[in-house]
Amino acid sequence: MTDQVEAPVEAQGLDAQTMAELREITTRYPQARSALLPMLHLVQSVEGRVTSRGIEACADILGLSAAEVSGVATFYTMYKRRPVGDYHVGVCTNTLCAVMGGDAIFERLKDHLDVGNDETTQDGRVTLEHVECNAACDYAPVVMVNWEFMDNQTPESATRLVDDLRSGVEVTATRGARICTWREAERVLAGFPDDRADEGPAAGPPSLLGLRIAKERGWTAPGDEKGRAGSPADTAQEAQDTSYSDRARSETDIAESGAETVGEDAGGTQNPKGGS
Numbered sequence: 001m002t003d004q005v006e007a008p009v010e011a012q013g014l015d016a017q018t019m020a021e022l023r024e025i026t027t028r029y030p031q032a033r034s035a036l037l038p039m040l041h042l043v044q045s046v047e048g049r050v051t052s053r054g055i056e057a058c059a060d061i062l063g064l065s066a067a068e069v070s071g072v073a074t075f076y077t078m079y080k081r082r083p084v085g086d087y088h089v090g091v092c093t094n095t096l097c098a099v100m101g102g103d104a105i106f107e108r109l110k111d112h113l114d115v116g117n118d119e120t121t122q123d124g125r126v127t128l129e130h131v132e133c134n135a136a137c138d139y140a141p142v143v144m145v146n147w148e149f150m151d152n153q154t155p156e157s158a159t160r161l162v163d164d165l166r167s168g169v170e171v172t173a174t175r176g177a178r179i180c181t182w183r184e185a186e187r188v189l190a191g192f193p194d195d196r197a198d199e200g201p202a203a204g205p206p207s208l209l210g211l212r213i214a215k216e217r218g219w220t221a222p223g224d225e226k227g228r229a230g231s232p233a234d235t236a237q238e239a240q241d242t243s244y245s246d247r248a249r250s251e252t253d254i255a256e257s258g259a260e261t262v263g264e265d266a267g268g269t270q271n272p273k274g275g276s
């Protein structure tokens, strides 16, 4: 009987289903190499990070060199070369969030989780990272879990959030869906929906306040003074107005009173939903 030396996992190729799905992604684009970004997300959903064999698989399918794929994977911060935990917790420490409490949240979570930046807790549940602006400054300070928004956080609410995530309590994003695992979220980013896209609100009063004021005062965008009818932008706007009209009516007063008291509440308010 001959001893068979088993190849290390990293030296083995990706499984057949993953390879088939990687090829499927390429069919969505006129030029196959445009599929590289979602392909790397799929690799992460399977591997927990961008592995060497994931890079090789993408390169083989797309006719690129491993160096070219690696160059992309190391350029964008959403691609990870080290294993990520079940929940990637990104604390925005960009300017506005920082002064509104983001730095304090990040420091509290580092202590509470006993990890540094871009490190994972010993139980493998949470990876903590400070992230740049999430374009959610009207809800500063913002924390993201697997790229879903947790608005208006405080050190206390963020601590409860990570405790809930680690203990398996279901957490819902402030403006988004129930939180899934990082690998599941990566699969969605690869273009394989999980049917949660319509869960939860997509916009809130602070984001819609400017729109409401513009409508009340008859303000229009430059070049739109003559009131074009039925343009795609108008149609999309009307659809959004309809979707959120009830909520906007009921929350307008809250938004206005919030704007007046923001100076008194610089530490942020408690997240109204999930994890806080």
Ligand code: FES
Binding pocket: 092, 093, 094, 095, 096, 097, 098, 132, 133, 134, 135, 136, 137, 140, 141, 142
């Ligand atoms: S500075 Fe944090 S979301 Fe913009």
